[in-house]
Amino acid sequence: MSNGSGFTIWFTGLSGAGKTTLAELVAKELRLRGSRVEILDGDEVRANLSKGLGFSKEDRDTNIRRIGYVSRLLARNGVGVISAAISPYRDIRDEVRRSIEAEGGIFIELYVKCPVQVLTRRDVKGLYRKALAGEIGQFTGISDPYEEPLHPELVVETDRESVEESATKILIELERRGLLSPADEVWQDMFQDQRHEALNLEIG
Ligand SMILES: Nc1ncnc2c1ncn2[C@@H]1O[C@H](COP(=O)(O)OP(=O)(O)OP(=O)(O)O)[C@@H](O)[C@H]1O
Ligand SMILES: [Mg+2]
Numbered sequence: 001m002s003n004g005s006g007f008t009i010w011f012t013g014l015s016g017a018g019k020t021t022l023a024e025l026v027a028k029e030l031r032l033r034g035s036r037v038e039i040l041d042g043d044e045v046r047a048n049l050s051k052g053l054g055f056s057k058e059d060r061d062t063n064i065r066r067i068g069y070v071s072r073l074l075a076r077n078g079v080g081v082i083s084a085a086i087s088p089y090r091d092i093r094d095e096v097r098r099s100i101e102a103e104g105g106i107f108i109e110l111y112v113k114c115p116v117q118v119l120t121r122r123d124v125k126g127l128y129r130k131a132l133a134g135e136i137g138q139f140t141g142i143s144d145p146y147e148e149p150l151h152p153e154l155v156v157e158t159d160r161e162s163v164e165e166s167a168t169k170i171l172i173e174l175e176r177r178g179l180l181s182p183a184d185e186v187w188q189d190m191f192q193d194q195r196h197e198a199l200n201l202e203i204g
Contacts, residue, residue, distance in 0.1 A: 006075035013112030042085030068096030
């Protein structure tokens with residue numbers, strides 16, 4: 001049921017909201033259940049496929065179009081694709097959706113939502129402090145726009161949910177859409193320890 005059909009789940013949200021954390025946890029669970037998965041993470045894409053691009057709207061759009069293009073190629077070959085980039089602009093997210101859906105692909109927009117005040121406190125990478133001090137320009141949510149999704153298929157609120165709760169919401173949504181086999185009881189027993197170990201590693 002799950003293993004043949006590719007899809008793209010498109011995480012969008014501010015820096016530090018939890019895209020990478022959740023992408024890795026969800027990917028791990030998908031793999032444990034036998035799905036083929038690729039994560040296209042914003043930081044990694046910028047270090048490789050989009051090396052040299054900056055943070056103007058034009059460069060951000062180019063970056064997102066590239067991720068969309070690779071997602072489309074992978075998903076149509078049966079891969080579950082997780083895109084985990086800020087993707088701040090609604091028009092380009094919608095454009096990517098249209099390009100994937102035009103050829104019958106599945107596109108699920110996931111808003112990884114967290115207020116900027118909480119992110120400033122969390123400041124995982126120390127970037128908010130620098131952005132607020134004016135040391136980094138064009139920082140999404142501080143000195144550059146973030147356009148919230150209007151009709152995302154799913155929202156996780158990472159200021160109110162634990163990492164495990166948010167990941168579970170995503171997995172349930174994929175199950176509900178028939179994109180992921182539910183872990184049956186036998187299977188759960190067999191891998192429970194492994195799954196807990198994986199979760200514990202992620203949460204630290
Ligand atoms: N429900 C949750 N889901 C995800 N992360 C959470 C949640 N609650 C707290 N966190 C914490 O928030 C931080 C999210 O950082 P992460 O690097 O995943 O963000 P990101 O969205 O990938 O940022 P960036 O766009 O800069 O790459 C982690 O420290 C994580 O432990
Ligand atoms: Mg990240």
